[in-house]
Amino acid sequence: MKALIVIALLGVVTMMSEVFRFKKLLLPLVVVGLLAACGLAIGDWNTAIRYYNDMVYFDNYSLAFTSLIIVLTLLWLIISKGYFVSDSSRAEHATLILFTLCGGVIMTAYSDLSMFFVGLEILSISLYVLASSNKHDLKSNEAGMKYFLMGSFATGFLLFGMALIYGAAASFNLVKIAEYVQTTAAHGQTPMFVYTGVLLMMVGLMFKVSAAPFHFWAPDVYEGAPTLITAFMATVVKTAAFAAFYRLFSTCFGDISGFWAQTLAVISAVTMLTGNILAVSQTSLKRMLAYSSIAHAGYMLMAIVAMNKISGGAIFLYATAYSLGSLGAFACLHAISKYGDESIENLKGFAADNKIWAGFLGVIVLSLAGIPPVAGFFAKYYIFYGVFQSNFTWLVLVAILSSLIGVYYYFRIIITMVQPRSEKATVLPSLTGAHKALLLISALLALGIGIYPAFLQGLLS
Amino acid sequence: MITLLLLLVPLVASLVCLMLDQAKVKIFALGTSLVSLGITVYAFTLFNNDIADQFLVNYWWIQDLGISFKAGIDGISILLVALTNFLLPLIILTSFRHDYKNASTFYALMLFMQFALIGVFTALDGFLFYIFWELALIPIYLICLMWGGKDSARITLKFFIYTLTGSLLMLAGLIYVYLQTPGAHSFDIDALYNVTLSPAAQSWLFWCFFLAFAIKIPIFPLHTWQPDTYTDAPTQGTMLLSGIMLKMGIYGIIRWMLPIIPQGLSEWGNTAMMLSIAGVVYASCMALVQKDFKRLVAYSSIAHVGLIAAGVFALNLQGLQGAMVQMIAHGVNVVGMFFIIDIIQRRMKTRQLDELGGFANNSPIFTILFMIVLLGSVALPLTNGFVGEFLLLNGVYQYSAWMALVGGLTIILGAVYMLRAYQKVMLGEPHARSVEFTGLHQTEKIVLVAIATVIIVTGIYPKPIIHVAGPAIEDILAHVKDIY
Numbered sequence: 001m002k003a004l005i006v007i008a009l010l011g012v013v014t015m016m017s018e019v020f021r022f023k024k025l026l027l028p029l030v031v032v033g034l035l036a037a038c039g040l041a042i043g044d045w046n047t048a049i050r051y052y053n054d055m056v057y058f059d060n061y062s063l064a065f066t067s068l069i070i071v072l073t074l075l076w077l078i079i080s081k082g083y084f085v086s087d088s089s090r091a092e093h094a095t096l097i098l099f100t101l102c103g104g105v106i107m108t109a110y111s112d113l114s115m116f117f118v119g120l121e122i123l124s125i126s127l128y129v130l131a132s133s134n135k136h137d138l139k140s141n142e143a144g145m146k147y148f149l150m151g152s153f154a155t156g157f158l159l160f161g162m163a164l165i166y167g168a169a170a171s172f173n174l175v176k177i178a179e180y181v182q183t184t185a186a187h188g189q190t191p192m193f194v195y196t197g198v199l200l201m202m203v204g205l206m207f208k209v210s211a212a213p214f215h216f217w218a219p220d221v222y223e224g225a226p227t228l229i230t231a232f233m234a235t236v237v238k239t240a241a242f243a244a245f246y247r248l249f250s251t252c253f254g255d256i257s258g259f260w261a262q263t264l265a266v267i268s269a270v271t272m273l274t275g276n277i278l279a280v281s282q283t284s285l286k287r288m289l290a291y292s293s294i295a296h297a298g299y300m301l302m303a304i305v306a307m308n309k310i311s312g313g314a315i316f317l318y319a320t321a322y323s324l325g326s327l328g329a330f331a332c333l334h335a336i337s338k339y340g341d342e343s344i345e346n347l348k349g350f351a352a353d354n355k356i357w358a359g360f361l362g363v364i365v366l367s368l369a370g371i372p373p374v375a376g377f378f379a380k381y382y383i384f385y386g387v388f389q390s391n392f393t394w395l396v397l398v399a400i401l402s403s404l405i406g407v408y409y410y411f412r413i414i415i416t417m418v419q420p421r422s423e424k425a426t427v428l429p430s431l432t433g434a435h436k437a438l439l440l441i442s443a444l445l446a447l448g449i450g451i452y453p454a455f456l457q458g459l460l461s
Numbered sequence: 462m463i464t465l466l467l468l469l470v471p472l473v474a475s476l477v478c479l480m481l482d483q484a485k486v487k488i489f490a491l492g493t494s495l496v497s498l499g500i501t502v503y504a505f506t507l508f509n510n511d512i513a514d515q516f517l518v519n520y521w522w523i524q525d526l527g528i529s530f531k532a533g534i535d536g537i538s539i540l541l542v543a544l545t546n547f548l549l550p551l552i553i554l555t556s557f558r559h560d561y562k563n564a565s566t567f568y569a570l571m572l573f574m575q576f577a578l579i580g581v582f583t584a585l586d587g588f589l590f591y592i593f594w595e596l597a598l599i600p601i602y603l604i605c606l607m608w609g610g611k612d613s614a615r616i617t618l619k620f621f622i623y624t625l626t627g628s629l630l631m632l633a634g635l636i637y638v639y640l641q642t643p644g645a646h647s648f649d650i651d652a653l654y655n656v657t658l659s660p661a662a663q664s665w666l667f668w669c670f671f672l673a674f675a676i677k678i679p680i681f682p683l684h685t686w687q688p689d690t691y692t693d694a695p696t697q698g699t700m701l702l703s704g705i706m707l708k709m710g711i712y713g714i715i716r717w718m719l720p721i722i723p724q725g726l727s728e729w730g731n732t733a734m735m736l737s738i739a740g741v742v743y744a745s746c747m748a749l750v751q752k753d754f755k756r757l758v759a760y761s762s763i764a765h766v767g768l769i770a771a772g773v774f775a776l777n778l779q780g781l782q783g784a785m786v787q788m789i790a791h792g793v794n795v796v797g798m799f800f801i802i803d804i805i806q807r808r809m810k811t812r813q814l815d816e817l818g819g820f821a822n823n824s825p826i827f828t829i830l831f832m833i834v835l836l837g838s839v840a841l842p843l844t845n846g847f848v849g850e851f852l853l854l855n856g857v858y859q860y861s862a863w864m865a866l867v868g869g870l871t872i873i874l875g876a877v878y879m880l881r882a883y884q885k886v887m888l889g890e891p892h893a894r895s896v897e898f899t900g901l902h903q904t905e906k907i908v909l910v911a912i913a914t915v916i917i918v919t920g921i922y923p924k925p926i927i928h929v930a931g932p933a934i935e936d937i938l939a940h941v942k943d944i945y
Contacts, residue, residue: 351607355563355566356479359479366599371595371599371625372591372592372595372596373592373595373596377595385526385636388636388640389640396633397633400629400630400633403629404622404625404626404629407621407622407625408618408622411618411621414603414606415606415614415618418603418606418607419614453523454522454523454524454525454526457525458525461525
């Protein structure tokens, strides 16, 4: 809770920086504030307190995810320095990022559907603006518009679902809904409109996590939005959305999982296949990462399908591994695409120019592709294992198949970067210190988690 | 402790390599590989034949999932560890006359590969085995990709995805067996050995494991990645692949397949045997018509390992002992063979048999050493190849006389294609460019003499190899015997 307050206050203070002219202090202020918030969240470990008539509930699950998204934001800040030092509207950007984070924290910690909705909207509305924050770029405007239209549409579904659930359980409170679902399910008297409500909420949530067939906005928005914002969306926002998704379904609807688990299993299979197959033919690295992030959403959905005692830890580990990998990959993309060209061909000659850093990028790619012994492999292992235990063997087979497709396109990054530079290519900007730092940190963390994955997974089981 | 040393020396050395410059890194890599060889020799002196799993290290890795870091050495492992650590200095020596760009990365990857291979051969935990199995794939992939020929991107990716498919199936199989272990599940090899699996489960598990190992070996018809990869890879990559890495597959069958799913083997063993034998004949015939010398040896390698696999699937003592001896012999011979091709190619800028000829008088010592390596490959008596193939055919014969008859063709066909190659390269009218073939350099002599010595010594006196592996093989067979 303290973390949430700190982040919200920080957002308000950064908004003032324009008026009171302390824009130079912006970046240090944000970093210090976020570090403090992270420390406070970790300090609350094992307390599990309910606040404000059980509107938010900071248990270990939400504290872990809160810390994760704050840390991810801090890592993201490493490459986004330019955004906060030189950009003319830096104060607004900082504020919006902090409010997004604020919404994310609420989404990991809500204990009431109304809080969930408030968190989701704080997050989404800030993001709509951020996606179109490159005002002079038509694509960025398009991205913002598209995201806004699709997002509000999804929110509509979500709200309708919530209303139906409220109609049945007569409460927005997760605990009360869970009790209601449990008693009615035990007597086989679950009313039809509860099922409808669950379905509608599922649709809304799947829009947010870009699961197929609700994924169509994602590639365009990811491609159009400024690269840094895309990186933020693909990591912090996605993590928060999955935390919310898992929290809702594991708390409330576990007892009627027979109703939705099969559906979700099919959707997760379709999502990972769609994402991976479409990623294969992309020539733009950014678009490829967008499709790959859809595929990863499919894998994370598997944890919700499995819904057993290791799933919470598994989804946390997966979100961590995936976000670290994506941040590293986006750092690279950001470094090589300064002239607006995000083609994967730009990576040619990367290994020759940046020997050791190419090695780190290689580690990150291995992690994203799920090759042992890097973090991504163990994340996949835990997820697959959980699904295996819940008797969705066919889903595991599909997931293995789609991982192989994933290897095919992820390895294009490695293959392209060791090729010699084509002659006509202009000289590419070399990696700056910030990019190197982020690459180093994410690669080392990916390796570290790979060597000892039990720690992160064990936090939540 | 020795197991840990064997693992850590190459791992640390590969990290150090990354920091060295081009001039020093060759010497350093050679030095550390010799250190590993020394440790192996020391391990041999301490090794006691009759005890299973010596030099055991056992730590928890992920306790919740029953995964431990458990590694040890028995009679089967020590031979393969010895093969790895004997070949690696030689492979590094063969690279001395190459000037690879990014040499430090090259040697780092080679040593990392050594680390992973030792891990595969010593792991005594199913999950750990899988991790090392995959780890071995990454460095060889990069070696073939970065220093390979023109088409390396396509060829190596095919190789990678092919083998990864197999290993993921193996992982799925391992997890299934793991879930059948009683109580808190465990990946420990003893727990996996003692699982009772239904015949139906063993039947499909057979294919999970078989595909993984058969792709690596490779067994016909899963061999399609192999000729391209061998031909396209840099010489040292080909040596690592053919000399050591394909032994991972055979080793995997012996260690992780026979004892865990004996019934699956009794159900499908005949199919596997037929595929192996079919591969022997097919690859020998393909080798007969090859024009590229390297490709010829690649196909001959499929034929040789096909027979090794057939010996393993015969599930008897002679077959398995033959497999052990022949794994060592094939590893040594094939590295020698690829080195000879490398020597020729570097001098003549071609490997096409039609463009070579008449070197015999240019360098008598090369002619003799080439002949010895060649005779080892065609399994002439008193060379190492003979002992292995004799035992293998003996084992296969006990299983089925027909199979042995067809498999025995390898000896005849092998002699035909190898001697034809020798004739085309060394004998006959000197080709216009043959004068360019100069005598051997010092490092080249050292490597070839070492290989020739091993070929002859183990050919005349193979008993130590058979002796060392004997008790371990009987242990493995004890698990299979219950079924027959």
